[in-house]
Amino acid sequence: MLDSALGDRLAQIIADHQGLEGPLLPILHAVQAEWGHVPPSAIPVIAQALNLGRAEVHGVVSFYHDFRSEPAGRTHLKLCAAEACQAQGARALRDAVLAAAGLDAWGTTPDRRLTVEPIYCLGLCATGPAALLDGRLVGRADAKSLAKEALA
């Protein structure tokens, strides 16, 4: 169950978007912007408001890479893993950043300080390798300074 403050905010988000044609994705984006993830407890409330099944809403949340069911680490780094950045050293950048963070694969550090995930193309293909650090675009990314910033 949501506590009442959360419930009020969620009701407001739903009310703000319910008049749109196809309101579910805009609602989920707004929920994630508010809480950093889509709390599983929000799903039945959204389903009820849109006259959908819980399974349908869960199915949508789980389909899209962007929607998370738990929050990311305090810093959120996404590294481009697509071909044009691969040609510019994205694999080496990934390995160096993960090593600096003490991770052996994409994911979140145990202290939840940092989440490092792949992203497939930021459209910065001629100024790669590219990254997205807490919503800020980084081009010509350099492993050393990027890791330093991400772990600061």
Place this chain on the structure above:
Amino acid sequence: MRAFVPRDASARAVGADAVAHALATQGAAVIRNGSRGMAWLEPLVELEIGGVRHAFGPLAPSDVPALLKSPARHPKALGPTEDIAWLKGQTRLTFARVGLTDPLSWDDYLAHGGTEGLRAALRLGPEATVAEVKASGLRGRGGAGFPTGIKWETVRTAAGPLKYVVCNADEGDSGTFADRMLMEGDPLCLMEGMAIAGAATGATKGFVYIRSEYPDAVATMQAALRVAQAHGLLGPSLLGEGPAFDLEVRVGAGAYVCGEETSLLNSLEGKRGTVRAKPPLPALQGLFGRPTVVNNVISLATVPWILAHGAPAYAAHGIGRSKGTIPLQIAGNVRHGGLYEAAFGMTLGDIVALAGGTRTGRPVKAVQVGGPLGAYFPPSKFDTPFGYEEFDGAGGLIGHAGLAVFDDSADMLAQARFAMEFCAVESCGKCTPCRLGAQRGVETLDRVRAGDPKALPLLKDLCDTMRDGSLCALGGFTPYPVMSAVTHFPDDFALKEAAE
């Protein structure tokens, strides 16, 4: 002194904001324009000297004091912007305003030909507008290459009280950024194109579906929407004389497959982005079951130019059935990357030559054309002219015209494996050849890597199944990068076998 500093994401990602701030605090009148498309020079600053824009780049904030003191002698001076060879060689029709204007300035838009296309369309009326688009030879720039005018004709003649125009701005192909640059550099042009599509087909509502990986494009489009509505480019009566047409900006959620038009429609409706079987065509039963024009950003943004200058002027460019211009996006391991709009017909080798070699200085081994579903071309195929049929004939596709260049350190088996891995991650799960085939493809390529001699014939068989049996281009075209790697770079696959 007027100083132009791009607000394009490719410039901001390498420090344009700090440069703009330094210029503004040191007395320059800063205008945030779109990017000129010369990514290796970003942040590229232009100063207006004697009425002529001079380029400097790439600039850091520390360069600014010397720049303002004596621009002519600055070590990063590149001369008058328009004289730079990269720009001089282009035929900029779709991107005519990008980099020149402040993308959110209505006055700039009007001063550079904005609204002329829509005015012409309103004069012509729906039927003649569609005929003009047909005559121009414009085809879908998202990659499928379907004639835009024929699609519009289907929607125009479809019965229905409610029709939609949907702009596919889910530009997910790696190596492509033309949609992003257009939306960040000339968003009003896209909106004008959508308004023309609406007026021509009887649609009154539009959606622009932008991928979430493009936060700057989303913000610029949302700001431009308010400008367009305030000046009647959108609204209850187009330019005060036409029918009603308005639009909304919607944001994707990180699913590559939503670049496929039927997945995109499902996503807009608030569903999982799974592919729909065709028929019914979206033109007849699209968004919420209504007749819907679904076009790529570049297709729509080219329409205003065609209406303003006439179909023959557009069709005069290009080769064969590939008419007009194409914004090439040159990326990957290159010295000079960026956007280069040219008439169809340049050879792949000519395009690669624009890049001035690889950034690492090593020889070019392969160029992937058309994103993750595009073939890897070896230098022996560099004589292929850039056109839809020409690339199809060479075993590839032009896709959204992105080129990712690789040097000789590229491991083509790893690239083939990535293609399968990407397809497995991004498959919507609707059809079996794609959902399971991609997973089996990854495993089969691992067997090739391990030296299993039976794996390669199996891979070829699997690729045939995926190509012929998938519902959409994701599963259907993933065999392009895989099989082109196998065919053109056999050493990368055979060596592993020998190493067993």
